[in-house]
Amino acid sequence: DTEVTQTPKHLVMGMTNKKSLKCEQHMGHRAMYWYKQKAKKPPELMFVYSYEKLSINESVPSRFSPECPNSSLLNLHLHALQPEDSALYLCASSLQGQGRGTEAFFGQGTRLTVV
Amino acid sequence: DAKTTQPNSMESNEEEPVHLPCNHSTISGTDYIHWYRQLPSQGPEYVIHGLTSNVNNRMASLAIAEDRKSSTLILHRATLRDAAVYYCIPGYEEYGNKLVFGAGTILRVKS
Numbered sequence: 472d473t474e475v476t477q478t479p480k481h482l483v484m485g486m487t488n489k490k491s492l493k494c495e496q497h498m499g500h501r502a503m504y505w506y507k508q509k510a511k512k513p514p515e516l517m518f519v520y521s522y523e524k525l526s527i528n529e530s531v532p533s534r535f536s537p538e539c540p541n542s543s544l545l546n547l548h549l550h551a552l553q554p555e556d557s558a559l560y561l562c563a564s565s566l567q568g569q570g571r572g573t574e575a576f577f578g579q580g581t582r583l584t585v586v
Numbered sequence: 587d588a589k590t591t592q593p594n595s596m597e598s599n600e601e602e603p604v605h606l607p608c609n610h611s612t613i614s615g616t617d618y619i620h621w622y623r624q625l626p627s628q629g630p631e632y633v634i635h636g637l638t639s640n641v642n643n644r645m646a647s648l649a650i651a652e653d654r655k656s657s658t659l660i661l662h663r664a665t666l667r668d669a670a671v672y673y674c675i676p677g678y679e680e681y682g683n684k685l686v687f688g689a690g691t692i693l694r695v696k697s
Contacts, residue, residue, distance in 0.1 A: 513673065513690060514630060527682070563629075568682070570617075570677030570681055570686075572635055575685060
């Protein structure tokens, strides 16, 4: 199984809602990532988890709250988002650090619309 | 990522080879060079990576210049399914444990 599964595929939420994005992998990868991608732009890194601990937070607003309950699961909790947070949210995983010559696997993303 | 430069777009004919260039003049001796691609409406997909010598896999070849300041991704026979944005991503040590995506090259394949 070389898949990273993200749910839901699409999400529409109001600015006062609380929702969560879920990401799952069963490849034994110990590094997991959240990216945000706006239309026609490259993915931007948000968070990195290494061995279930948050190792990088790219100065992401606190209305985005990541969680890694176990080595296979990564969540992104959303609260009080703004319309400009509408984007494709991508999850990725890798056996070790992404930038050190290892293959990262990406999910298909969750298309989030904030209304 | 201003350290890495790629053409904004390229066009290829189907069944012909494609050479996608990338300049990374500030790369250090231990920084890997990664290539990913992103097909329309999909997440990025790993293509290939290398350090010093040329690399081949089932998807592509990676040719790395001797001084490592540039590299070229080679698709040997482009198909319509290869139309995507191709990202050259050096694993700069200062960026640590992460991939930083630049603007990439939009590859269009004509039938």
